[in-house]
Amino acid sequence: MIPIEQYGDFETAWCPGCGNFSILKALKKALSLLDLAPHQVLVCSGIGQAAKAPHYLRCNCFNGLHGRGLPAAQGAVLANTRLKVFAESGDGCSYGEGGNHFLAAMRRNLTMTCLVHDNQIYALTKGQASPTTAQGQTTKFQPGGVPAMAFNPVAVAVTMDVPFVARAYAAEIDHLADLIVQAAGHPGFALVDILQPCVSFNPVNTYAWYKERCYKLGPDFDPTDRQAAMEKAQEFGDRIPIGVIYRGARTPFEERIDHGVQRPLATSRPDLTLLAEILEGYA
Amino acid sequence: MPGSSMNIVIGGEAGQGLVTMGEFLAKALVRAGYEVLVTQDYQSRIRGGHNTYAIRVAPGTVRCPRESIDLLVALDANSLFLHADRLAPGGLALVDLAIGLNGAPGLMIPIKDLCPKPIFENVAALGVIVRLIGLAPSWIEGLIGEAFRKKGDDVVAANLKVFSDASTWAKDQLTHDGPGVQSAKAVKFSCLAPSSRSEKRLFLNGNEAIAFGAMAAGANFCAFYPMTPGTSVAATLISEGGKMGVLVEQAEDEIAAINMALGASYAGARVIVPTAGGGFGLMVEGVSLAGMTETPVVVVLAQRPGPATGLPTRTGQGDLNMALYAGHGDFPRAVFTPGTPEQCFALTYRAMDQAEKWQSPVFVLTDQFLADSSRSVVPFDLSDLSPVADPGLSPEDPAGYERYAETPSGVSPRLIPGFGDHLVVSCGDEHTPDGHITEDLGVRVRMVDKRMRKASGLMADVVPPDFTGDEAPSILLVCWGSTHGAVLDAAEKLRFGGEIVAVLHFGQVWPLDPDQFLPAFTHAKQVVMVEGNHSGQLAKLIRQETGYAFKKVITRYDGLPFTAEYILARLYRTSIPSPSKEIS
Numbered sequence: 114m115i116p117i118e119q120y121g122d123f124e125t126a127w128c129p130g131c132g133n134f135s136i137l138k139a140l141k142k143a144l145s146l147l148d149l150a151p152h153q154v155l156v157c158s159g160i161g162q163a164a165k166a167p168h169y170l171r172c173n174c175f176n177g178l179h180g181r182g183l184p185a186a187q188g189a190v191l192a193n194t195r196l197k198v199f200a201e202s203g204d205g206c207s208y209g210e211g212g213n214h215f216l217a218a219m220r221r222n223l224t225m226t227c228l229v230h231d232n233q234i235y236a237l238t239k240g241q242a243s244p245t246t247a248q249g250q251t252t253k254f255q256p257g258g259v260p261a262m263a264f265n266p267v268a269v270a271v272t273m274d275v276p277f278v279a280r281a282y283a284a285e286i287d288h289l290a291d292l293i294v295q296a297a298g299h300p301g302f303a304l305v306d307i308l309q310p311c312v313s314f315n316p317v318n319t320y321a322w323y324k325e326r327c328y329k330l331g332p333d334f335d336p337t338d339r340q341a342a343m344e345k346a347q348e349f350g351d352r353i354p355i356g357v358i359y360r361g362a363r364t365p366f367e368e369r370i371d372h373g374v375q376r377p378l379a380t381s382r383p384d385l386t387l388l389a390e391i392l393e394g395y396a
Numbered sequence: 397m398p399g400s401s402m403n404i405v406i407g408g409e410a411g412q413g414l415v416t417m418g419e420f421l422a423k424a425l426v427r428a429g430y431e432v433l434v435t436q437d438y439q440s441r442i443r444g445g446h447n448t449y450a451i452r453v454a455p456g457t458v459r460c461p462r463e464s465i466d467l468l469v470a471l472d473a474n475s476l477f478l479h480a481d482r483l484a485p486g487g488l489a490l491v492d493l494a495i496g497l498n499g500a501p502g503l504m505i506p507i508k509d510l511c512p513k514p515i516f517e518n519v520a521a522l523g524v525i526v527r528l529i530g531l532a533p534s535w536i537e538g539l540i541g542e543a544f545r546k547k548g549d550d551v552v553a554a555n556l557k558v559f560s561d562a563s564t565w566a567k568d569q570l571t572h573d574g575p576g577v578q579s580a581k582a583v584k585f586s587c588l589a590p591s592s593r594s595e596k597r598l599f600l601n602g603n604e605a606i607a608f609g610a611m612a613a614g615a616n617f618c619a620f621y622p623m624t625p626g627t628s629v630a631a632t633l634i635s636e637g638g639k640m641g642v643l644v645e646q647a648e649d650e651i652a653a654i655n656m657a658l659g660a661s662y663a664g665a666r667v668i669v670p671t672a673g674g675g676f677g678l679m680v681e682g683v684s685l686a687g688m689t690e691t692p693v694v695v696v697l698a699q700r701p702g703p704a705t706g707l708p709t710r711t712g713q714g715d716l717n718m719a720l721y722a723g724h725g726d727f728p729r730a731v732f733t734p735g736t737p738e739q740c741f742a743l744t745y746r747a748m749d750q751a752e753k754w755q756s757p758v759f760v761l762t763d764q765f766l767a768d769s770s771r772s773v774v775p776f777d778l779s780d781l782s783p784v785a786d787p788g789l790s791p792e793d794p795a796g797y798e799r800y801a802e803t804p805s806g807v808s809p810r811l812i813p814g815f816g817d818h819l820v821v822s823c824g825d826e827h828t829p830d831g832h833i834t835e836d837l838g839v840r841v842r843m844v845d846k847r848m849r850k851a852s853g854l855m856a857d858v859v860p861p862d863f864t865g866d867e868a869p870s871i872l873l874v875c876w877g878s879t880h881g882a883v884l885d886a887a888e889k890l891r892f893g894g895e896i897v898a899v900l901h902f903g904q905v906w907p908l909d910p911d912q913f914l915p916a917f918t919h920a921k922q923v924v925m926v927e928g929n930h931s932g933q934l935a936k937l938i939r940q941e942t943g944y945a946f947k948k949v950i951t952r953y954d955g956l957p958f959t960a961e962y963i964l965a966r967l968y969r970t971s972i973p974s975p976s977k978e979i980s
Contacts, residue, residue: 126833150817151819152794152813152814152816152817152818155663155813155814157659160824167821168823168832168833171819172819173814174820174821174823175662175689175822176822176823176824176825176833177658177659177685177689177824178682178685181652181655184647184651185655185659187656188617188619188659188662188663188665188667189663191645191656191660192617192659192661192662192663192664192665193812193813195814196813196814213648213649214648214651216648217647217648217652377664377812377815378643378660378663378664378665379663379665379787380789381614383616384640385612385778385779387639388640388778389778391640392608396597396599396775
């Protein structure tokens with residue numbers, strides 16, 4: 114097991130009391146449990162407070178554009194399947210700006226883990242509704258209440274037969290760490306939607322709000338039962354189940370394509386003799 | 397001299413197989429030792445409409461399309477109606493008996509009698525064409541064998557029989573009036589002059605050459621979203637690159653395509669992203685990210701007339717400004733503008749190298765004309781390629797590694813993550829040398845300066861424009877990209893008329909090194925820019941960078957490629973609406 118100290122300790126730009134701190138702590142714990150040295154890990158992120166996470170962690174990091182953490186992460190996986198790749202960002206980045214990428218990533222099913230800090234609000238831009246803000250919730254920018262229905266990423270992931278779908282709660286650090294360990298060890302695309310209070314801009318979904326509602330799925334729940342998983346995925350109200358919602362067995366993308374990813378693309382060199390033969394076909 | 401080429405135009409509806417027929421004929425001509433240049437004109441639809449596949453062929457060099465037609469193969473009445481007036485003196489139309497010639501000089505082929513089934517119609521037409529132009533049938537027969545072998549010997553034999561019957565029929569229509577001249581229904585038709593070349597040529601188009609140039613340079617990752625005319629770069633990387641270990645992923649959109657490519661490039665792949673104007677519009681923020689994170693990426697921007705969807709299947713050179721200015725903020729870049737398939741190969745190869753060497757986005761600007769223009773191409777010399785820049789895999793001091801270390805050249809050692817204990821931290825926010833976000837404004841200034849120092853390196857590596865002709869010409873024609881061939885043809889015609897002419901072609905339009913072209917401008921009596929857009933984008937760029945103002949710019953933006961005829965018709969026109977521009 115790699116000592117947690119190896120993942121570093123950094124000053125952050127997060128608000129005191131932010132759920133991001135516990136998520137970062139859980140991620141470090143998970144990496145340690147997974148026995149992954151910092152150089153074996155790549156975290157790709159987008160923009161937002163959550164997307165800064167890889168800067169507060171010793172690891173390889175590609176902190177790209179808003180909404181585009183997932184494409185960059187998938188490109189990196191295709192280039193080198195030996196890297197343990199995470200895409201980490203907030204709900205606005207992952208489900209709003211990057212919504213099409215989220216759908217495509219689920220269809221593609223490359224082996225990687227998508228961690229979404231889901232605080233149900235845009236915080237860095239000061240309090241607009243996000244795709245997961247509850248319908249009717251008022252914000253400074255939606256004073257009449259959010260008119261659109263909230264996006265349910267977990268239910269969509271179950272619908273798309275994503276091989277590993279989990280819902281977590283940031284304050285349950287050990288539980289979250291365990292879910293990240295399971296997600297990172299599962300072949301194919303893994304989604305961990307992490308419910309997280311925003312102490313500055315979301316007065317509704319507070320620590321108390323989540324504490325009252327979140328409950329851990331017990332051994333009586335079978336996450337391989339897709340119908341049951343769909344029911345749990347849609348349970349989001351007075352009670353919110355956390356844990357592994359769904360576990361499937363779709364063949365990962367990299368096993369379905371027959372060339373190119375057997376070894377890291379960084380080590381491949383063009384075979385000019387072969388290229389000359391190919392060009393002969395144009396004569 | 398002009399006039400020695402033959403222009404064969406096959407016209408018909410989409411779905412009639414005119415491209416397949418054209419490719420057979422063009423490839424046979426290349427194998428027979430002719431030089432060939434194909435121009436494809438098609439509409440944005442799958443079936444119907446009107447398309448043409450034009451083959452300009454000659455024993456010697458052919459550089460651009462020609463407007464007049466020697467042999468018009470009209471697969472439908474519309475093709476005859478639209479193009480009969482372009483028939484050159486002595487030109488012929490070939491039509492099915494059922495269509496009729498409607499007064500045009502030509503031959504009516506009894507297609508129904510010659511073909512047991514409609515599927516053989518194009519092979520029958522080929523039989524007539526080869527007899528008319530005087531091409532040995534064996535060149536087509538060989539291709540029929542190669543193309544239909546997989547379908548079985550019966551299919552090959554059936555096609556060969558139709559081909560032979562049609563050829564015999566054509567022979568009976570002709571009488572020899574002397575060497576190379578035949579009569580067809582009292583219309584004289586000159587055969588192709590004999591070919592003399594014995595060296596091999598490839599038959600490929602600009603986009604195929606781009607894909608091969610990229611592969612030769614080690615490109616092994618392509619992400620794309622389909623968009624004409626960029627798609628065939630990806631298509632070639634898929635059909636031919638699989639064996640080379642090239643991974644091609646069709647992304648959900650262009651934004652994903654470039655961001656996937658950047659993630660792959662960061663992780664050590666050599667990446668290329670083909671697109672067209674509209675798709676490139678979506679990629680622009682990604683270009684800026686490549687600039688900020690100093691991640692190598694080659695974007696192939698295949699131009700078609702805009703704005704917006706514009707003319708989706710036609711050609712133009714209206715996206716130069718976009719390639720020059722795409723992306724917010726200051727960061728260095730290079731823009732290559734190949735003019736021929738040979739240059740597509742060489743300059744894409746160079747683009748791959750420059751992107752890695754200067755850790756910057758690099759553009760290859762092509763257009764629909766060149767993308768689809770299959771030609772006889774001198775085989776690429778793969779034994780004499782200069783080495784391509786490489787990133788490092790592991791450092792001597794992993795703990796002290798900084799992705800954005802400040803250096804005199806501005807180039808920080810680029811390492812690939814996962815091959816040692818070092819960590820590679822890349823960030824689209826302003827960052828410290830170790831890659832982490834900073835809002836230290838002093839660091840910000842130093843990092844901008846570091847990135848912009850690479851511009852000097854890119855400038856030192858610029859491919860100089862290609863100059864041909866007299867050192868002190870009365871007319872200097874300036875151009876970039878695919879316009880080169882038409883300009884060279886126009887220059888040749890001008891010389892034939894006694895003018896002293898020179899041509900300057902930019903194969904790279906950014907950065908611009910004035911020392912490489914301003915002297916040529918000052919030595920010429922008249923300098924004329926020729927480019928395929930409305931505003932004279934390169935002319936304006938040159939003025940912006942050097943103060944040099946072109947007095948005449950010949951523009952074209954009707955979606956068609958330049959021809960010598962088009963340029964010459966506008967060169968001497970005096971009534972121009974503005975002193976710096978001519979509207980055609």
